[in-house]
Amino acid sequence: MRRKLAAGNWKMNGTTQSLKDLSALGSAHKGSGVDILICPPATLLAPAVQTVSRSDIRIGGQDCHDQTNGAHTGDISAEMLVDAGASAVILGHSERRADHHETSEDVRAKAKAAQAAGLMTVICLGESLLQREATNTLDIIGAQLSLSVPDGATGENLVVAYEPIWAIGSGLTPTPDQIGEVHDFMRTRLERRFGAGVGRSVRLLYGGSVKPENAAEIFAISNVDGALVGGASLSAKDFSPIISALEAS
Numbered sequence: 343m344r345r346k347l348a349a350g351n352w353k354m355n356g357t358t359q360s361l362k363d364l365s366a367l368g369s370a371h372k373g374s375g376v377d378i379l380i381c382p383p384a385t386l387l388a389p390a391v392q393t394v395s396r397s398d399i400r401i402g403g404q405d406c407h408d409q410t411n412g413a414h415t416g417d418i419s420a421e422m423l424v425d426a427g428a429s430a431v432i433l434g435h436s437e438r439r440a441d442h443h444e445t446s447e448d449v450r451a452k453a454k455a456a457q458a459a460g461l462m463t464v465i466c467l468g469e470s471l472l473q474r475e476a477t478n479t480l481d482i483i484g485a486q487l488s489l490s491v492p493d494g495a496t497g498e499n500l501v502v503a504y505e506p507i508w509a510i511g512s513g514l515t516p517t518p519d520q521i522g523e524v525h526d527f528m529r530t531r532l533e534r535r536f537g538a539g540v541g542r543s544v545r546l547l548y549g550g551s552v553k554p555e556n557a558a559e560i561f562a563i564s565n566v567d568g569a570l571v572g573g574a575s576l577s578a579k580d581f582s583p584i585i586s587a588l589e590a591s
């Protein structure tokens with residue numbers, strides 16, 4: 343049975359002030375039946391780890407380099423994330439694919455390094471509106487999935503997040519049928535590539551305008567094992583009811 347996962351991606355948001363919300367979230371969901379992961383900006387990794395030390399929240403990075411160390415100004419390695427106390431990393435977010443020209447091959451190399459360092463990788467996939475309107479969403483997702491995910495997946499080291507680019511920060515969400523179609527497809531592809539046991543153990547998250555108001559409906563969809571939440575993960579007031587909806591699902 344897959345354990346549900348509520349993941350928050352703070353993106354380039356948050357200061358030490360935000361740790362108060364993290365602390366409140368930890369108290370509100372102590373002993374939760376679902377996994378909770380918060381990925382703050384790199385500047386807050388170490389204090390965030392400190393803040394959640396007596397709660398059940400785990401802390402993750404938002405990206406890592408594919409090398410262990412070296413002359414890569416501004417980058418962070420998977421080993422450095424581990425050293426800071428992180429246990430997971432988001433990779434291949436569409437914002438990084440766009441802003442930093444990351445390809446699926448780049449994402450796979452980063453994921454390989456992160457998994458070797460012992461991190462759980464949350465690998466993001468998603469189509470643009472143009473691609474969806476051309477009705478080849480599953481082709482896009484299939485290609486991103488096979489190219490971005492390295493060999494050697496397990497239920498512990500891999501989480502896949504389906505984040506339609508047009509749904510991120512827009513207030514738009516796909517219909518439950520559209521989400522279900524992509525999630526069922528990803529499940530089948532993972533089972534085919536890694537075998538039924540591993541394929542069924544990898545958690546699949548939906549991301550894109552998840553809010554307290556739509557969370558329960560999204561969590562009822564087949565093969566949705568949780569959410570990767572952006573804006574609504576920044577405050578305990580908004581993220582806590584989303585976690586509660588997942589706990590109740």
Ligand SMILES: O=C(CO)COP(=O)(O)O
Pocket residue numbers: 351435505509510511512549550551552570571572573574
């Ligand atoms: O990109 C996202 C999470 O990684 C989703 O962002 P929003 O929840 O703000 O739409």
